[in-house]
Amino acid sequence: MAETRPYHPAAADEHPNGGALVADDFDDADSALSAPEQSLQSLRSSVLEFQQENGVSFPEFGDTHSRMMILKSSVLRFNPNMWLLTLRGELALCPKVHGANRVLDVGTGSGLWAIDYADLHPDAEVTGVDLSPIQPSLVPPNCFFEVDDVEKEWTWTKSFDFIMSRVMAGSLADYESYIQKAYDALEPGGYLELQDLHFPHGCDDGTMTEETAIYRLGHLFLEASIALGRPLNPAPTYKGIMEKVGFEDVVQQKLVWLLGTGLGWTKEEVLVFCTSVRAELKSSAIHGYLPIYVVYGKKPEAPVASPSDAPANASAGAPTTA
Ligand SMILES: C[S@@+](CC[C@H](N)C(=O)[O-])C[C@H]1O[C@@H](n2cnc3c(N)ncnc32)[C@H](O)[C@@H]1O
Helix, strand or coil: CCCCEEEEEECCCCCCCCCCCCCCCCCCHHHHCHHHHHHHCCCCCCHHEEEEECCCECCCHHHHHCCCCCCHHHHHHHHHHHHHHHHHCCCCCCCCHCCCCCEEEEEECCCCCHHHHHHHHHEEEEEEEECCCCCCCCCCCEEEEEEEECCCCCCCCCCEEEEEEECCCCCCCHHHHHHHHHHEEEEEEEEEEEEEEEECCCCCCCCCCCHHHHHHHHHHHHHHHHCCCCCCHHHCCCCCCCCCCCCHEEEEEEEECCCCCCCCCCHHHHHHHHHHHHHHHCCCCCCCCEEEEEEECCCCCCCCCCCHCCCCCCCCCCCCCC
């Protein structure tokens, strides 16, 4: 990644749009900042600039093409509770749910997963990274936040033994490259766990017909995400990708969240549509669900040579003797 800027918790109290934060004005051209210590510099004010659209904030970070919606903090706080309920009170399903030493929470969002892990494991060093500095300021001393774009090169110099990626579907363009970066950033024996939602919604008894707003919502979300180049349906491919890049003992669990955009739409059309979705969610006649995937795997203890490590002119067959 080209730029790494640890998040300064004290600055977070000042809402990006509140205008109260005065960020340091470093010049990237300054040679002093090319040393590793540059990661100690403060956030630049540009990192805290958000675009507002219909009450929703979009982060501005570098030249990223991601316009990932920053959900209102109440939604980001609700989501972790859903995960805790789904995973029976655990933060993860892989063996590193307890006892990891260096943990990375990719796309940390509200930071609550990182904070919870750090709280439960005071000896672990937990880093949460996100495009947006929306994490709270009161965090355990072993929890750190950085603002960065994980679609760029990962520049952490010390490896992790546990990497968590929760609800990153819809955020990234290339999941194979992402999982490969996570593999490379893990120490041998370390674990990657991907927890994700999958769109469109599912239904096993035919009650969520194509006419329902929930059905249409799921398909519109997916359509929009594909149009934006950040699909909301990569979760079923995670296991295969993890095995391809070299993870072993890869486990996939499929769970469900029971259900109880804008592609040229006007704000009014979106609001009317949301009203229909809300009405259907309250109805017990439609039995839809959101598919949930939890996939985890271990980086082998001893690094194995990947086929791409072989010399280009190496024979594909067994070695021959003269
Ligand atoms: C749906 S939220 C999930 C937040 C959190 N993991 C959770 O489970 O509550 C996705 C997060 O990924 C972040 N994100 C999206 N693209 C990113 C990128 N390229 N680099 C870093 N963070 C990114 C977004 O800013 C957002 O906070």
